[in-house]
């Protein structure tokens with residue numbers, strides 16, 4: 001099996017997600033080549049065959065030009081799968097490539113099992129195995145789902161790639177920084193994450209008191225943010241922040257893959273949940289089976305005891 005990995009490059013830097021694509025190819029035991037629209041320097045960090053298109057010519061993003069480059073590299077490789085990260089770049093480009101090839105697309109892959117691709121369903125509560133129905137397929141990988149083990153030294157075999165530069169109705173104007181975040185959870189040593197299990201907004205006071213007693217920041221799962229109880233800057237997960245505190249307390253959080261993506265690199269995970277079967281129990285170092293709010297209040301009182 002052959003895969004073409006479509007690497008990402010932003011503001012002059014190779015993105016770490018390129019190594020996640022490599023890890024995925026390793027897991028598939030596939031022969032791989034990477035396409036990078038970036039710089040010659042950035043290509044030096046990659047492994048194996050690399051098709052290099054200069055971002056100075058093709059811009060860091062332009063859907064028409066980048067699609068042409070992907071299609072050209074995929075044709076040269078006769079790739080069975082064309083693989084993107086499930087990022088803003090992948091969301092925009094992957095379906096364009098799939099449509100051009102009349103290929104099926106499997107999005108937001110979490111794992112590979114029995115040659116099939118595992119993806120979340122029912123709002124992340126369950127997982128299902130998917131096999132593309134077309135001979136060639138376009139795939140996107142959930143950020144953080146694949147980690148490169150024993151990468152070895154980079155040893156790229158670089159081949160310059162060029163395609164015809166026809167006019168495009170889309171112009172790349174640059175990047176606009178996101179609104180200033182209320183809190184940067186990535187720097188927190190301890191995070192107390194509030195999930196839907198807190199029950200109601202008023203109970204946030206109990207979670208905040210526990211965080212204060214632990215000198216921690218308050219994080220949240222998406223339902224808590226969607227309900228407007230906390231600012232989005234506190235959301236942990238695939239569409240929130242990716243954090244790696246020394247201690248993460250998951251309070252009333254079930255452990256959906258999208259949440260785990262954001263906190264699985266935490267040093268020590270304590271989950272407080274009334275359900276001993278909650279998926280977070282698979283990842284947690286300690287699972288406390290308890291009614292959250294009375295337990296959190298008691299723990300805070302104990303921590304505050306001189």
Ligand SMILES: Cc1cc2nc3c(=O)[nH]c(=O)nc-3n(C[C@H](O)[C@H](O)[C@H](O)COP(=O)(O)OP(=O)(O)OC[C@H]3O[C@@H](n4cnc5c(N)ncnc54)[C@H](O)[C@@H]3O)c2cc1C
Pocket residue numbers: 123124125194195196197198220221222223224235236237238239240241251252253254255256257258259262272273274275278290291292293
């Ligand atoms: C494209 C996409 C992106 C997403 N991005 C994110 C993201 O970035 N971050 C994120 O978090 N989610 C994200 N989600 C949502 C995700 O799939 C889950 O729906 C969400 O993480 C569930 O949040 P939760 O664990 O707080 O709620 P639930 O899954 O409802 O879990 C609540 C938990 O609380 C426990 N509980 C209830 N009452 C009590 C009690 N009294 N005492 C103790 N425990 C109790 C329950 O047993 C349960 O385990 C995304 C979903 C999609 C489709």
